[in-house]
Amino acid sequence: MASSTPRATPKSGRQRDKAWKYGIPGSKKGEVTCTECTKWMTGGINRLKYHLAQIPGYGVEECSKSTPEIIREMKAILAENDMQKEERQKTKEAMVAAMNPTLSTSGPIGHTRGRQSLSSFGDNEGEASRTRVRSNPNFFVPHNVPGAQPSLEGTGWNREKHEQTKIAASNFWFYNNLSFNAANNVYWEGLVNALTVAGKGFKAPTCHDFSGPLLETTVKNTQVVVDDQKRYWKRKGCNILSDGWTNGRNRTLLNFLVASNGAMVFLKSIDASNEIKNVETVCNLLDGVVQEVGVENVVQIITDNEATYVFAGRMLMERHPTITWNPCAAHCLDLMLEDIGKIGWVKKVVEDARSVTKFIYNHTWVLALMRKHTNGKDVVRPEVTRFASHFITLQSILSAISHLK
Template sequence: MRCRSGLWCVTKMASSEAEAEAAAGPEVVLPISAQKHDPAWKHCMMVRSAGRVRLKCIYCQKHFLGGGIHRFKEHLARRPGNACCCLNVPREVQETMLNSLNAVAAKKKRKQSLADDIRRITHPAATSAPQVDAVVAEMESPIHMIPLNEVLDLGSMPLEERPPETREMKGVTSNKRKKKMAVRHASTPLAHQNQQPLLSTRPAPQTQPFNQAVMALEPATTQGRHFDPTSSNKDQVYMAIGKFLYDAGVPLEAVNSVYFQPMLEAVASAGWRPEAFSYHDFRGCILKKSLEEVTAQLEFYKGSWTRTGCTLLADEWTTDKGRTLINLSVYCPEGTMFLKSVNATDIVVSPDALYELLKNAVEEVGEKNVIQVITNNSEIHAVAGRRLGETFPTLFWSPCTFQCIDEMLEGFSKVRAINEIICNAKAITGFIYNNALAFNLMKRHLHGKDLLVPAETRAAMNFVTLKNMYNLKEALQSMVSSDEWMHHLLPKKPGVIEVSNLVGSLQFWSSCAAVVRITEPLMHLLKLVSSNKRPSMGYVYAGLYQAKAAIKKELVRKSDYMTYWDIIDWRWDKHVPRPLHLAGFFLNPLFFDGVRGDVSNEIFSGMLDCIERLVSDVKIQDKIQKELNIYRSEAAGDFRRQMAIRARRTLPPAEWWYTYGGACPNLTRLAVRILSQTCSAKGYDRRHISFEEIHDQRMNLFERQRMHHLTFVQYNLRLQHR
C-alpha cells in the first residue's frame, strides 16, 4: 500500500505540474542568485509564468512547481521516486548529480550514527525510572543537556531565547512556521531562563552534562589520540587559531563575535574546553609567539642562502588611496621571505633615493648571498639598478620578467589584426553577460561553464578568454541556432544579429585559432614565471625562443612575423642584457642538449659574464672554465650515464646538477646558485593585509610596531603556503 500510495502521489504531482505547465502563459526568465551554490542550479532556469515561479530543466524543458532543488537534482540523476527522470541529461551531469545525492545521504547517515552513539552513552538501556526523572529534571535547569539531534551543529545554535510574546505579536503564522519556531524554541539549551547568554557565565563542570557526555564519548571517537588539557596543548590550539586569523587577514575584533564561544565549544568536543580568548590576547602574547615561530621558519630559509643564493624582490604597487608602496622580499628555493613594506611615494621619483633603498636592503640580506635584485621595469628603476650593480660587483640587477611578458602580450593586443579579434570576442561576451536570457542559454549549452576566465592581468585575461571561447565554439554555435535564441532574442534585442553572425563566422573562429597558437607559448611562460613551485631561471630564454618559433611557424612570411618579434625583442632588450637568463639556458641540461654543438656566442658570453661576476676568486674562475669543457663534451663524470640523460626531463635543473655534477664541483656550485633563482618580483595575494596602515603617522610608536609585526606574520604565513 505504501508503494502504491507513493506512486499515486508522484503521478498526481507530475500531472498537476503538466496541467499547470499547459495553462501557463508566457515565461519570464529570472536571474539565478549567485548565493545558490548547489551544482544543480547550473542546469536549470528559473522562470515565472501565470504568477508562479518554476524551475525549468534546460535539457528536457520540464517544469517543476515544488520540491526544491533537491527534487530537481533527483530528476537530473534519473532517480525514480520523487520526480520523473530526465531523458536528455548528459551522462556526466547525471553522474555528478548522483554523487551529490549520495554525499548528502552519507552525511545524514554519519550524523545519525553519531547521534545514536551519544544516545547509547547518555541514555543506557539500564537506566532506571528515577534516573530518567533526574535527566528530565536536569533538562529543566538553566543550563541542560543539548538535544541529541542538535549536538552536531554548535555554531548555529542561538545563544538567547526569544520571549514568547515577541512571536505572538507577529500575528497568525502557517503551520510550517509554527513548527519551525517550536523546534527553534526547544533547541535553545545554551540560554538561561532569564535570557542571559551563556557567554556571561562560567558554570562549574558538574553543571555541564554536555561536557560530561562528550568526555564520556572520547574513547569511542578519538581512537589513537590523547588530549591532555595541559598548558602545552592549550598553547597549540591558541597558536593554531591565531595563525588562522593572521593568514586569512581576519580583523582581530572577530574574537568579540557571539559565535566565537560556540566555536570553542566545538573545539571542546575533542576532549577539553579552552578558556575564552580576548582581543588583547591575539594582539599581544599570541601575536608575539606567532612572530617567534615565523622568524624561526625564516631563519631556516636563511640557512640555505649560502648554498643556493637568493634573489631580492622589490614589488612596487599602488594602494587604493594612491600611495606607492614597495614590498621587499627574499626568494630562495626553500621559500619566499617578506622583509618589510616601505612607503615609496617620494622614493620612486628619484633614482638616488631608490638606489639607497635597494642598497640598504642588499646589505641587510648580505651581499655574498644575493645573486640578483629584481625591480620594476621603469627607467628610474633601470638607472638605480645599474648603479647598484656598480656598487656590488658580485650581483646582477634584472627587470621583472613577469612584467616584461605581460607588456609583450599587451603589445600583441594592440596589433590591428589581433585587436579586431579581441573586440569581436568582447562584443560576444558583453552581450551574453548583460542579458539574462542569453546568459541562461549560455549556461545551458555550455553545461554550466563560463566564457570569461579570470587572469592576473588584463592582457592575459583577453587571450585566455579567447582560447576558452575557441574551445567552446561548437556549444556557442549550437546556442545561437537554438529555438530560444531565434524566437526570444533575435526579434527583440539589439545587437543579436551581430553576435549571431560572429559566432557563425568561420573567418572569426579561424582567426581566433591563429591568435591562440601565436600567444600560447607566452601565456605558458607567464604562468611559469608567476609560480613559485619551481625556480624559473632555467626556462625563460627557452620559452621566448619557443614563442618566436611558434609565431614564425604560424605567419610564415617575414614581414608578418617580424612585427611580433620586434615587440618581444624590444621589451626584452629594453634596458640591459640578461646574462643570468642566458646562463640559465646554458646550464639547463634539458635545453642545452639540443644545442650542444651549436651554442651561440650570445649564450656563451652570458655564461662567461656570470662566472666573472658571481665568482670573485680568479683561481676558481679558471677551474670553472676547464669544467665547462667537460660539461659541453660530456667527456667525464656522470654526465654520460643513461640515468643522467633520462633525468634531464624529470629532475629540476639544480637538483640534476646536485646528482650528476660530481666531476665538476666548482661549476656545480655556480650552476646551483644560478638555476635556483626566480625571474619575477610580482607580489603574492595582498588582500586583507594592512600594508597601508603601518605607514599611518597618526598611530603612536607602540601601535605602529604592533602593526608591523602583524603584517610581517600575515604575509609570511601566506607566502609559506604559496
C-alpha cells in the same frame, strides 16, 4: 671494469638520483645491478650508494671495482642527503613549535628513533663519523599516549554531543563567512586536537588575548622560523624579489621578499609615497635591502620591467659587481601581450570579441542560453592582468564557438 649491459631508462622520480649512472634498475621495485662489479642487490639506490662507497654494515658487500673517485662521490652524496634530512627536520620542528609551543616533541608526545652511525663520509685526507638521528615528532597530539584525548568510553561523550560540537563550529564558520577550504588548513586540525587535550575548564581567548599576548607569541615563533631560514642565505645564497603596488589610498608600497632553499621569506614593506620615483632613489632603496640581507649573500635581484627599475638595476650592478639584476618573467610576458594587442588586426579581433561578450553578459536570457549550451561554462575568464584576460577569453570563445553559434 664497467659492465657492458645497456642502461635502462629510469622510470620513477627516485631514479633521477645521481647514483643511478652506476646502477641498472631491475624489473621489480628495489632491484638494482652495480655497473662496476655487476653485483645484483635489492634495497634500491641507497643500498647501491653504500655498496659503491665501500661502507660496511648496511646489508651489502663493498664494491670490489669501485674507484677512489666513485667512493668520494658516493660519500659526498650520502653526506648531502643526511644534511638535507637534518635541515628538513629542523625546519619541521621549528614550524611545530611556532604553531603550538605547548606541544613539545621531547616529551611523551614526540619520540626519537636512533640510526646506526655512518662511517667515514670524508675523503682519504680525513675521516669523520657521525650518528644519524632521525626525529619523528607528531605534528599533532596522538591519541595513543598519556595526555592525549581519552576514549569516548572514558569521557562519556556520545554521538549527540559530537553533533552539537560540530554545529557550534559550523555556526562560527558561517557567521564569519569563512571559506570551506579553510577546514583543510593544518592549523584547524591542530586547534581541534589542542582543545580535546585542554579538557574542561578551558576558557576561550578574548579579543584582547588575540591582539596582545597571543599575537606577540606568534610573532616570536614566526621569527624563530625566519631566523632558521636565514641560515641558508649565507650557505646557499638568496634572491631578492621586489614588487611595487598602489593601495586604495594611492600609497606606493614596495614589498621585498627573499627566496632561498626553495622557501620565500617576506622581508619588509616600504612606503615610497613621499619618495621621488627616480632611478637614484629606487637604486638606494634596493641597495638598502641588499645591505640588510648581506651583499655577499645576494645572488640576484628581480624587479618589474619599468624603465626606472631597469636603470636602477644596472646602477646597482655597477655598485656591486657580484650581484645581477633580472626582470620579472611574468611582467615580461604581460608587456609582450600588451604589445601584441596593439597590432591592428589583433586589436580588431579583441574588440569584436569584447562586443560579443558584452552582448551576452548584458542580457540575462542570452547568458542563460549560452550556459545551457556550454554546460555552465563561461567564456569570460578574468586573469590577474587585463591583457592576459583578453587572450584567455579569445581562447575560451574559440573552444566554445560551435555552442555559441
